Amino acid sequence: MRQLSKPFYNPPEGKKMKGSLPKPARSGRKKEFERPDTKGIELCSRCYAAFYRKRWNASLDVIKEIPSNISIRYTLCPACRQAADKLFEGEVVISGIAEKLFNEVLQRIKNIAKARTLKNPMARIIQLESDPKAGTIRILLSENQLARIIGRKVKEAFGGKMDIALSKEESTIRVRLDLSK
Numbered sequence: 240m241r242q243l244s245k246p247f248y249n250p251p252e253g254k255k256m257k258g259s260l261p262k263p264a265r266s267g268r269k270k271e272f273e274r275p276d277t278k279g280i281e282l283c284s285r286c287y288a289a290f291y292r293k294r295w296n297a298s299l300d301v302i303k304e305i306p307s308n309i310s311i312r313y314t315l316c317p318a319c320r321q322a323a324d325k326l327f328e329g330e331v332v333i334s335g336i337a338e339k340l341f342n343e344v345l346q347r348i349k350n351i352a353k354a355r356t357l358k359n360p361m362a363r364i365i366q367l368e369s370d371p372k373a374g375t376i377r378i379l380l381s382e383n384q385l386a387r388i389i390g391r392k393v394k395e396a397f398g399g400k401m402d403i404a405l406s407k408e409e410s411t412i413r414v415r416l417d418l419s420k
């Protein structure tokens with residue numbers, strides 16, 4: 240596992256996260272997950288996402304017509320396992336955010352992520368750090384596609400200069416968006 244010897248982004252002093260820094264996920268990491276039980280229901284003990292008929296659902300409530308005698312097994316869903324292992328697949332760093340726009344940008348990011356999570360419960364924000372004074376927001380995501388979506392949509396709404404870096408050895412995307420440019 241490649242560790243970030245130098246963090247891609249240094250949180251300002253006093254804002255450092257406790258414990259080790261999240262790391263990019265390796266390619267093929269998802270193959271290491273146990274095969275879920277396709278006959279019964281796998282229920283995530285952390286977020287209550289439910290695996291049924293070959294797909295993850297946000298909760299048991301959204302599954303229609305569950306047979307009454309079905310087996311339910313507790314597990315950790317891939318996104319929660321990733322978060323627990325401090326792994327991420329997408330990173331977005333937005334800088335140069337004007338103070339008066341800060342909350343709007345932050346809210347926009349949360350809404351974009353929320354909409355994506357509704358479609359794919361395994362795509363979500365793992366960690367979000369924001370610093371209004373420095374004008375920066377850093378988001379770590381369980382899915383690289385979500386990093387692209389956030390970058391594109393925030394750029395559409397607020398402009399700025401975007402760079403996307405792909406890593407082959409890690410299945411990770413890093414998006415940087417500078418709103419001051």
Ligand SMILES: [Zn+2]
Binds near residue numbers: 286287318320
């Ligand atoms: Zn979960």
